[in-house]
Amino acid sequence: MLPSDIIIIGAGSAGCTLAHLLSDQHGFSVTLIEPATIETPQTFLAPEIDRTRPARWLKLLAGPNDWDYATVASKSLAGRALNCPRGRGMGGSSRINAMIWFPPTHDDFKRFSAAAADARWSTESLRSAYQSAERLVQPEPARWISEPAQRFLRAASPLGHAMAYPRMNRDGRRWTPAALLLNSPGVQTIRATVDRIRFRDNRAIGVELADGTQISASKQVILSAGSIASPTILMRSGIGPRDGLRDAGVKAWLDAPDVGQHLQDHLVMPVIFSIDAGTRFDLNVSPRDLARFEVLGQGPLTSNIAEAGGLFANDAIQIHVTPTHYLRFPQPNAASAMTIAVNATQPTSRGHVAIRSRNASDPPQIDPNYLADREDVETTIAGVKLARAIAMQLPLQNWIGPELLPGSKRTSDEGIVKSISRYAQTLYHPVGTCGLGRVVDANLSVIGTERLSVVDASVFPEVTVGNPNAMVMTLATLFANQIATSP
Numbered sequence: 001m002l003p004s005d006i007i008i009i010g011a012g013s014a015g016c017t018l019a020h021l022l023s024d025q026h027g028f029s030v031t032l033i034e035p036a037t038i039e040t041p042q043t044f045l046a047p048e049i050d051r052t053r054p055a056r057w058l059k060l061l062a063g064p065n066d067w068d069y070a071t072v073a074s075k076s077l078a079g080r081a082l083n084c085p086r087g088r089g090m091g092g093s094s095r096i097n098a099m100i101w102f103p104p105t106h107d108d109f110k111r112f113s114a115a116a117a118d119a120r121w122s123t124e125s126l127r128s129a130y131q132s133a134e135r136l137v138q139p140e141p142a143r144w145i146s147e148p149a150q151r152f153l154r155a156a157s158p159l160g161h162a163m164a165y166p167r168m169n170r171d172g173r174r175w176t177p178a179a180l181l182l183n184s185p186g187v188q189t190i191r192a193t194v195d196r197i198r199f200r201d202n203r204a205i206g207v208e209l210a211d212g213t214q215i216s217a218s219k220q221v222i223l224s225a226g227s228i229a230s231p232t233i234l235m236r237s238g239i240g241p242r243d244g245l246r247d248a249g250v251k252a253w254l255d256a257p258d259v260g261q262h263l264q265d266h267l268v269m270p271v272i273f274s275i276d277a278g279t280r281f282d283l284n285v286s287p288r289d290l291a292r293f294e295v296l297g298q299g300p301l302t303s304n305i306a307e308a309g310g311l312f313a314n315d316a317i318q319i320h321v322t323p324t325h326y327l328r329f330p331q332p333n334a335a336s337a338m339t340i341a342v343n344a345t346q347p348t349s350r351g352h353v354a355i356r357s358r359n360a361s362d363p364p365q366i367d368p369n370y371l372a373d374r375e376d377v378e379t380t381i382a383g384v385k386l387a388r389a390i391a392m393q394l395p396l397q398n399w400i401g402p403e404l405l406p407g408s409k410r411t412s413d414e415g416i417v418k419s420i421s422r423y424a425q426t427l428y429h430p431v432g433t434c435g436l437g438r439v440v441d442a443n444l445s446v447i448g449t450e451r452l453s454v455v456d457a458s459v460f461p462e463v464t465v466g467n468p469n470a471m472v473m474t475l476a477t478l479f480a481n482q483i484a485t486s487p
């Protein structure tokens, strides 16, 4: 096989966007490497409808489209280990995510600018890259909003910036950046798992797949395997914290202590209220609603569940509202409920990702170190109180039922903390493990190497205030422009 100009590892949000831009707009030949989904006789049939209908996205988790990682057990979470889903297959985490399109804020851009310390990363350049990404995605406004979310929007508007979230959908159906590759003759896709990156001296020359096959690139290798896998591929390639790598049986040729460090994630606490069974959200829709969806792309099946929310308390708290019991839906016996879920937008706790061995099929150690910093606990408590305050506003107050979680008896801060430690969940936004200014420079090149870049959520210097996917695609767009104009 002739080497292409560029190898991209991982066909997720960043990888698909990059492959499209580098090939179709800038004329590079690209080899894109993405593992096949794990299909078993039991899981083979379900995913197609689950992938199409937004309301069924929770059904995709822990199935063939999910790497289905878990975090280490955490003391601050009452000894719980959390599921850590990551998308697998074309589209990556966009393939299984909640589809919320949340434009990065000006403060997000400022944080990236400061970390890059380079004129090409001005807030104006980032905004322009965002606008290009938005033109690719063409996010859709919500096509249907449940009654709980409608009431939330009216109740919460006086208290902050409440909104119905735009979606990464087309005609009311899930859309992922993998669709950008449907007419990309310059992109050759290989369905395989990358084991490691190959080097000549410190210059990346290609990759080795898990089956031992070697593939070469003549110009560049780009790592876009996401916040969990990208640092582990670097580590298996001998780039990472020397001591940690030695313990895993890998000799570090480049001691890079920050690889895998600074893991940051949004931890979400669901505040759950009972609602009347008549307004219960159900996946078993009527034939009429099924037809509405199939023919018009309208109706309850277009709900992404996390329909609305917004930023509150000077952007310190984000809210996601679902017309469901956050912890039980889509189980058929889940109580009729709505959830006002809250999270600190800029958590200060940091964790890490590490490899346990040299074996690519060994799941990594993931420790987000949630709530290690007291400030994150305080902000989450404030979020729970805010959710309760919103539930007391009209038109929710005279409609909503009793609080199920934390429960109206848990009024003290200690009581709320107990509930947070037992019930808080990942909001699925891990970032920062190959951080800009720490592991990669303003070219997104791995510091100490040549012709190797990381472009995905792992390079975020800080997590975005809102949901990160729009920023991931912004980064890919900025990088594609940089590479096309570099000598």
Ligand SMILES: Cc1cc2nc3c(=O)[nH]c(=O)nc-3n(C[C@H](O)[C@H](O)[C@H](O)COP(=O)(O)OP(=O)(O)OC[C@H]3O[C@@H](n4cnc5c(N)ncnc54)[C@H](O)[C@@H]3O)c2cc1C
Binding pocket: 009, 010, 011, 012, 013, 014, 015, 033, 034, 035, 061, 085, 086, 087, 088, 089, 090, 091, 092, 093, 094, 096, 097, 098, 099, 100, 101, 102, 192, 193, 194, 195, 224, 225, 226, 227, 229, 233, 427, 428, 429, 455, 456, 457, 458, 467, 468, 469, 470, 472
């Ligand atoms: C359940 C869920 C819900 C979410 N909801 C939202 C939301 O509503 N809005 C939002 O903005 N964000 C959301 N996110 C987060 C968002 O989807 C991610 O931040 C974003 O997709 C990350 O993009 P990425 O390119 O960094 O990584 P990914 O999209 O995860 O792509 C990484 C790719 O690399 C591949 N890969 C991994 N290892 C290897 C290997 N060894 N060899 C080859 N390929 C490999 C993976 O299979 C994957 O396809 C959600 C995430 C999840 C999991």
